[in-house]
Amino acid sequence: MRAEATPQEHPAERRAIRVRGLVQGVGFRPHVYRCAQACAVSGFVCNDTQGVLIEAEGHDLDAFVELLQCELPPLARLDSLLQQPVPARGDNDFHIAPSRGGAARGAAIPADAAICDDCLQELFDPGDRRFLHPFIACCNCGPRYTMTRALPYDRGHTAMADFDFCPACASDYTDPGNRRFHAEPLACHDCGPQLSNSVEAVARALAAGQIVAIKGVGGYHLACDARNDAAVQQLRSRKQRDGKPFAVMVLNTRCAARYSELDEGAVRALRSPERPVTVAPVNTGKPGLSAELSRDLGTLGIMLPYTAVHYLLFHALLGCPDTSRWLREANDIALVMTSANISGEPLITDAVTAAARLGGIADCFLHHNRDIPARADDSVVRASARQYTVIRRARGFAPHAIKLHSDGPAVLALGAHLKTTVTLTRGNRAHISPHVGDLDTAEAIALHRETANALEQMLQTAPQRVACDMADDFASTRLATQLSEQRNLPLLRVQHHHAHVAAVLAEHRVTGPVLGMALDGHGQGLDGAAWGGELLRVDGAEMQRVGHLSALSLPGGDRAAREPWRMAAGILHRLDRSDEIADRFRDQPLAAALGQWLRTGETGDTTSAGRLFDAAAGLLGICPVSRFEGEAPMLLEGLVRGELTDGDHYQLLDGILDFTPLLTRLADCADPTRGAREFHGTLLRGLTDWALDAAARQRVDTIALCGGCFINHYLATELPLRLQAAGLTVLQAVAMPPNDGAISLGQAWVACHHDTARA
Template sequence: MLSAPPKEPGAPVSRERLRLRGVVQGVGMRPFVFGLAERFGLAGSVRNDAEGVLIEAEGSAIEAFVAALRENAPPLARIDAVERTVLVPTGERGFAIVASVGGRAATLVPADAATCTACLDELFDPASRFHLYPFVNCTHCGPRYTITRRVPYDRPNTAMAGFAMCPACAAAYENPRDRRFHAEPVACPVCGPQLSHSAGEIAAAIRAGRIVALKGIGGFHLMCDATDEAVVAELRRRKRRDAKPFAVMVANAASLALFAAPGAAHLALAETPARPIVLMPLRGDGERLAPSVAPSLAQVGLVLPYAPVHHLLFHALLGCPDGRAWREAPHPVALVATSANPGGEPLVVDDADARRRLAGIADLIVGHGRPIVVRADDSVMTVIDGAPAFVRRARGVVPDPVDLGRDGPCVLALGAHLKATVCVTRGREAFVSQHVGDLDTAETVTFYRETIAHLTAILDVTPEGVACDLHPDYRSTRLAEELGPPVVRVQHHAAHVAAVAAEHGVPGPVLGVALDGHGIGETDGQPGGNWGGELIEVDGAGWRRLGHLAPLALPGGDRAAREPWRMAVAALAAIGRAGEAACRFPAVTIAGALAARIDGAPVTTSLGRLFDAAAGLLGVRTHQAHEGQAAMELEALCGAPRTLAHGFVLADGVLDFAPLLAALADCDDARAGAALFHGTLIAGLGAWIGEAAQARDHRTVALGGGCLMNRVLAEGLAADLRGRGLVPLLARKLPPNDGGLSLGQAVMARAAMASASAAAGGSQ
């Protein structure tokens, strides 16, 4: 609550210029400032410009005004700094909102935000001019980043530039006392975009067992009845998505418990303005959702409606109830809401493109006239170790920056080949893009280039250097070599550690582990080797490998990542039992022959491949339909982890799980084996890290890499390290997988460039 203005009879009048930095545009800051100035009896003005919000204020209560600015900012705002300059009073009267000015951008565009309660009330109020209008929004909600072409965030610079406001919308837009003052996407049925089909038509199609492609905020969703196994299975067939889980949208927070067993942290996360997909434990009965939604998994990704059209769709599916009670009551209606991107291509965002690319998947395609400037998948989050963690970072969160703590050169970091993102640094901040995806198709590479161009443009920067992975065959690496600025190559696993350390504001040297599926190593300054279970110390641009998992054969190279039976054969060979391969995998005709020549295979230190080996030995999976499937199913089988006595060997920094693999080879109970694998893995990793931390005098440990998305592993390892007196750092602001890699690359490249600059200066 705002306190009453202080009574200061006879207080001296002063005048100040106040610069607000942070997320201060597109969030209702100017009308908030206007109202606050009136409340405190101040004269002056407020405007948007390229650096944020600029205020000139004159009066006797400026101190109280500044305190109220900080304490009561609009819900979507984030004030990072208030810079104050004393001016000479002019005797000005009245306070005004003045026209924005351009210039070199130094401000932020806010992320997209879910429909607020006030707009929902209008959406379902028959007396409102926004009644049942699927694009209702205000300064506290609606699309932001996905409709913004450039800054400042004003309507001509957004996807709404082509929609002239009607008199009613224009009056609200120009009234500083209205909730829609300078709400750039403001529109109504008279003047705004329209859906190609009504909510009633969409609902009828879904009730009839049809698949709908629905255009939303960041792109199209493919939607169908998530409780109907036949239609969900048909969606899998049409989309060529054999097993990767689908996200499910439910009507409201009260409905989540009908399909999952959410904890308080899951519920809080699901209701944030970002409205991410939240991974939650499935209900014990698991009967409400079609089995094909999340096959063989113990959790499901649930998301709440975040665009007005979603609320209208559920309203129609529920029979168009009156009043407000239905909005808070549990409903057994659930919709698959998966990204509309056929065959590994990027998310579809354009109506004409949807008709071309989705015609063979969707029975009904629903578009609208508002362009999507920035395609953005739904963010995916989970709860690990009691706090939110990202699986995929995109809509609703991007472009929120990571504070690096100090200024540095502008760097463009290009990430890896899988789960690609890009990162651009500006001053002391790092901006990581939305999830782009795997750079396997020409369409995704085009999207990747678009993302680079848009992010550098909206930040108004020219990179001084480009960071990339060591792997010479990644498309991201090849692009780095084409762009022009000097290229800084950063080792994959060092970047994982650097990313986690950077988001926690921990300077080097820092001890970390990078636990993932694959990244090219480096020996004697030359890239090479298949790494993925690495103990690393990172300090600025430098890093040192302190240890690794014992190597396993990688029979078939990249094919081993898709066929866990191959890693199981490698595990059998490691324990001297390669001769068992043929009888263990009778359906794989080449298993025996592969085992006979395994000595000539390349090797890997990857923890991801160790997961595959365990899954293969336990009969969980011989082939994978998507990355990480075997590991995810193994985690789903794990109840309470158990530790195998003497299940690992630690010597000279090498952690060998051969005794554990031997036990798994003799285990005929997959659930017991999963518990034994996870528990022994945690104990071994904890001992390994603890020994290095003591030897190198570290107390903080950064935990990075895609394997840390495994909740059992991440929570168990964090608890083990705390028990050893160490402080574990888990990824929170970015995914621990390759989706966060670009941040680590950017941080290490900035350090390398700063060191090179200092050296050059010292030699002159």
């Protein structure tokens, strides 16, 4: 299309403009085209090895560049824009040129986005040719990462390459005035992917109490009626998921408010393009959901639909209403929507595997024939009015790159053992994979290796260094060692809590020196012991331990992490009350034997903050045995009602914080609710004093808070306020989870800071 002429106030000039950021797969090139038309600019735009390249020629390029930056597409993010003059060519038009080969060094891989309002309106408009089309999408929404096979992000590098345009879609794709101009997920009934059976049949199965396996954008879900106790119990039994909460999908925030107490932050998270599972307090005044969803936790993971198929399901369950009012109205329909896998195994992405692995779980299947090159589970966040904490970073968030403070060597970091992710750095960007999970099964270990390979292939980047945890028995460490030896690459082993702190520093582009407070379940320390409640001084790649929680006995080793009664027994023994153990924990077959053994044997120790929570829960009788990781701390937090009791039952000496006085009080507390308030209040006061004491001794005024314990609402929200009020600058995880999902980023950050000789 020819650019329109405008009054010539300045001589024509031409500039090469390089743009980096989230500018592929988000409608950025069509945006550039429209800006060029508005400013009478000629030239071209394309994806290239530096990100997006624009060559613009005209009489007022400053106005063009300003327009580029002021009216970005909804999903775009511009990190940098560099300009330089080039010789004029006298072009007569502006066009979108073919991409130049190779992955864009400065480009971000686009993440998936929920269906936009425009597509949603068209989906239920009988006059639109995409009426009820299950794969409707445009430049502003739809799958991105999960259908990407390689960069640059063009249709030929995605799963949509398997589907040729019909004439009507080809016209939409090439029309600059169309919202689907160069939208790579573009399709319609005539040329796009197809479902294996009708949505109405699936809706009838759900209404009848059956379990359905549904292929989504990043893998399969298992779904059932969340109000049907028998259906939820059946799903829990078949999926071998004892106790761990299920996420629930409802139509809109009015429906969500029936079941959860939503503040402004939760509503914002639910409606965001990422559409994560959002953990919020249960609305106890409006029951209706199965008690089997989230037993006694006081919270519910809830999310809104994010694909056309989800909306079509709700439409069918509501009897196929013929107006759009139903989209905004409240209803009581709620669907369990959980990852379709056997617990501990990776998310399933293809029909053959789904039939083989889910045949004993699902009563009905809804497949489609679009490939899923990249798995992505649902993201999980916990929202508050001030912020939200990412618990699992996956669909919608990953693999958005974290911009680092400077360029560095390409580092492949393999993460830890639990909640594993993989990070590959390139230039000043860290690309973090979606959540891989716990490396407890052969299938999960294979997925971990596959994820590392896929990142390298997608980014077309070969690592120059490999980083991993210090623990030899982690599958991630074994893989890192293999890759290092096979490729003759330097291997850097990063202490677990050092990596936790470093991940927060990477997000905030801070190098140090800072104080890091790492509170989690377990990580091998520099001395080989079990750490988990640490104060570290971090300065670049250097780390020094400057404080820790007083060590607790760990009766039974790893079993104590799954059986909080053991942690409580260890406390009773420390208090010379071993004779109480057998009676107090009489429901535990080994209680008497453990009590006797504690009198004569030796146990390992741990400084873990997670085990401190477990000990408190065990002493209060809240959770003798955990059915899933983190259950005891979650139950303990869920018991808090009203204001915390801000006690001073702790001792601080030479950087060691001892909560034995608090645990002594809990051992005699008959009211678990009162005990939960006192535990959290005293913990906050003790941690505040501990941090301030270390900051003064180390002469630093910045502290990074990290570790899985910071998923706790009170630690995540109240502790930063107390530290800020005392004059410290507080850094927290924002785009990344505070738990082990960020370990690979921290490992990569440390490896980037290590000089070549020491790496």
